Amino acid sequence: MLNHASRAVASAAARSRSWAPPREARDTWFLLVVIAWVVAPQLPRLPVWCGPLVAGVLAWRGWLAWTGRHLPATRWRLGLLAVALGATLASHHTLVGRDAGITLIAVLLALKTLELRARRDAFVVFFLGLFTLLTQFFASQTPATAAFVGVGVLGLFTALVNAHRPAGTPTLTGSAWIAARLLLLGLPLAVVLFVLFPRLPPLWGLGGDALAGRSGLSAQMEVGDVARLALDDSVAMELVFDGPVPPRSQLYFRGPVLANFDGRTWHPLYPHRVTLPLPEVAARRAPARTAGEAVRYTLTQPPSHRPWLPLLDITLEPPQPVADGTDSSWRRDLRRTPEAQWVLAAPAHDVVRLRAESHPLHLIGPIDRLGALPLEYRELPASYNPRTLQLATDLMKASPAPPDDKATLVRMALQRLREGGYRYTLEPGTFGRDSADEFWFDRREGFCEHIASAFAILMRGMDIPARIVTGYQGGEAGAGGGAWRVRQSDAHAWVEVWLHGQGWVRVDPTQAVAPSRTGSLQRLAPRPGLLGSAVSALDAGLAERWRAAWASVEALWRDGVTDYTPSRQQALLHPLLGSPATPGDLLRIMGLALAGLAAAGLLAIPARTAWRAWRIHRGDDPLRRRLETTRKRLTARGLQLPPSATPRQMARAVHERFGAQAGPLAEWLAQAEAARYGKCHARPSSDLAREWRQLPWPR
């Protein structure tokens, strides 16, 4: 046994001899790891050159620390900085703005390590790291992201604590404990501030890039730019239908309509400003012919931070607020575009709840006056997609119907999609300059954007007015027959063509390529991950339960954290105030709560002192009680002492009776006397209490 132990000790010693990095190197490595942790999740969204640059710089710095070499000379650092600035400028065409800022911060964070003496410059890394952590929320605010960022914050705090422990080689775990303790102690304050700090609308107008990068709908469509469509499962909206849910093939939710095509990107024809405010909407109903029953429903949209209200196609009457006390301020901002899309004058930063009435079966627009349509619906940029234009000519020549029977041409194009070996895929890769040519002739695969764009170009090539409508399609029933749920991953793009005698007609070319995408209940799902497939293989029921539990966690997270909006905040405080809380009220309540916290903190110490004094006054004095217990224990061991014995008398008696083995006890008694009657230098009572509990008792 002894042998084993000593061998273990020896090998541990050998290990520590062979693996004992100097403190400076160890701290530098730790900081490099923290930086890598903070920057890594950003890399997929940064320009391509960022990843190799950051990884290379960090690895170089780690190697310098390992070999104990000097840091690179100033000209190297300045050169690298110039390269990074130039590359950022080349990638973003600017150095300001959100995306360029994120790139710059990440690169600077990595470059800073090249002039880093771990302890001195910990602050620079700390501040830059905090900004980098914030930028992760632009992309995602899931619980996983929050946990990831939490670890990053802990890492940054640990590095800072470590920098302020100058002695020898303190353990990193020790520093991490101190950092975690600080964060935990600060948590009550963080919660109070989070709940009560007034939620404000954006303080000033956001730049054009403010909403880019968020998944879901966007104001324009750049075809062929996305190599791999990432499906975002967050909920875009929830609907409760008054009657049965309409068939999925009718569930098209109308978002931005795009009609201006420059060869690469589809833009809306009507900029956001050209909209009809509510009074005019009432006066100028969109010309439309509807069929069948109207569908009535209540729609709840979480804060989308976008101005669009994707209502069920087509909604002619303005949606109404729901009379259940929820925020209805959106109603002031309600507008309608000439293309029958509902928008708000300002992005919806709060939950929108509304009641609306839609007609899934409809035709809109002028029926037979082609001249009433803007020319843009028929225009194509010159010298793009020549093969598609040739295809258009060929189709028109091959058409058995008279040239002005455009409906036949549309059918022929759809038939080509259906029978031409075209395939729906979420990973089409990037497309070149002539995206429609590539889709029709070379790749023959893509997702809804490629298909809709290529189809619309073909239509215009045959002189059929066409436009692209983006929005959502389909959705799924919530668990347990709850609300109908539409997710961001249900975002879709389809085409509307104008046919003489009918007006605008919806054509969904994606349905021709992949009927399952819109027809039946099953959406094209991405392949499950390794873990996911393993779980499904083991027990489908378990996977289902797991998914349901996770869904409820996500719902809680969404309601409590990510979508904690002004209206939720007001609803929370409504019972307390009896009226909707203004930001001023919130500030007052927050001030009160903070003052309460501070008062509790301030009063804690005098309260403890008073509590102790009161206990001593009552005769319940810890030291006296301990002396009394000591006396009783000594009595049990055969040493009779009168209750009036002082600690000093007790110490002497103990010493006489038990000799050297009672040394610690006698020493403790002497200290107890000093603590009670001594002037200064008395041991704190907490130390005495601890030592008393650990005393060896004489036998």
Add this chain to the structure above:
Amino acid sequence: MVKAPGTSPLASLSLGHRNVYILPTRAGGMLGVTLAVLLVGAINYQLSLGYLLAFVLAGGALAALFQTHATLRGLVLSLRPPEPGVDGAATALGLRLQAPRAGARLRCGIEVQAAPAGASHWRTLRTPAVLVPELARDGTADVTVTAPPRPRGVHPLPTLRLTTRFPLGLFRAWAVWTPPGELLVAPRPEAAPPPWPEAGAASDMLEGLRPWRAGDSMRQIAWRKSAQADAPISRDRLRDPQVRAGLWIDWDTAGPAPLEPRLSRLAAWLDLADRAGLTYGLRLPGLTVPPQGGAAHRRRCLEALARC
């Protein structure tokens, strides 16, 4: 806790809310700006988790404020009686920090600095700060602080300042203490003092030792003692009982020089005698220290020189 006699503290002070001060550092100000920018970013981009991040950081910073203050709060400082210093040289002060054992681990990175009593410009001070990286397991730390050099004489004890930025460096807590008591500064010993004057009984000493005189044979020299004293010392054949009474270091024999050089010479002789392990007495105008040996005696003599 058994203390050797003579080391009982001269003065002590416990640090509490009344005497520990705290202000944010420049880095703390930077964190404030950073938090404001994070909050504006969270508002402008409507990032709920951005709010949370800013508030968690604010909470952590506030906890650091309390932790920094608590690094000093609850410490008991005690100063050991300082040895007399030497004119123009820095004086060492023995300071003991004691903390309750609970949480002693969290008292890191305390710097101690001394300034002449009443000094108000700490920034311009050149005295080195002593870093106490950590307290020992029992919650104590012994520090030797260097007090700035003072001229010969009696001075008030220097002002001590304890500073810490632990744990995050966002705040700086400090406490200032001017311990009651005085600091004695003895004259600087003359570099090359003349030998003791031979007049009277002053040239005799215990053990029959005396400074070397021309004419003493090599055999007479006590080599070991001479090496210790840096000056040749001879064995005296005379064993006069009067000589055994000890050597007198006398103000009157130190020459007619002005006060300070004269005191310097006395100090040099005193040093010489002490290093040779001799018994000596000190005669000053109006003060006589009877012959004796040992550290306490030397201390008493130096005090007498300092007060002169």
